Amino acid sequence: MKKLALLVLCIVFGLGSAWGGVTGTTNPAVINQDYVDWCVQYGCGGGSFASPQPWTSQVFGITGTVGLNGGFQNFYNLQQGNGWNGNFPTGMGLVYNGASFGNTPTGIVATFDTGLYAAGAYIQSNFYGPFTATVTLFDSSFLSLGSFTAGGYSNGNPGTGLFIGGVDNVPFWAIQFDVIDQFGQEDFAIGQMNINTTPEPGTLVLFGTSALGLAGYLRRRFKGVL
DSSP states (O other), rough: OHHHHHHHHHHHHHHHHSSOOOEEOOOOGGSSSSSEEEHHHHSSSSOEEEESSEOOOOOOOOOOEETTSOOOOOOEEEEBEEEEEESSSOOOOEEEGGGTTTTOOEEEEEEEEEEEEEEEEEEESSEEEEEEEEEEEEOOTTEEEEEEEEEEEOOEEEEEEEOEEEEEHHHHEEEEEEEEETOOOOOEEEEEEEESSSOOHHHHHHHHHHHHHHHHHHHHTTTOOO
């Protein structure tokens, strides 16, 4: 029986390790419980804001901050069609890292006062053409939990932009967005940020069912051996 218990423990631990890391999505419908509208937060007037700045989500009133990595440079609040002619949805508020305004190119970081299970945003490089976007999730000590990367294409067709998000089955407390364009530059903006405050129930149910089913199978299989 000890051998069976050890075998089940090893297999379940393996499943947990595989599922415990960050997974990613480019589908905004996956992260849809709440959102942060940057126009509501900062007015979409093209202003410059010291990093970090507080925000409050539109549905549940979740709070946090947003700013540039390192916190020593101002970010810029723009709007698709008003200061930014890219492929975000028309009228969407943006947080821009200000690389073309003289800022040292850097990532954009959002922190959360409540642990979240999923977060993501629309994202686009400032220069037209292909780019690579990355999201990294962090725990409460700002240690990386893992990253997800996806390719996008920057153009002037509103509503065709990339959404990128990270999902975990343990809570995380910060997310960093980064972009590298075809010229090797990190000059980009993020649009509306979507967040989920609870884990995906399907993942938890699937894990529980799989683990219990596996244990039952092994118990039957090895009943006459151990």
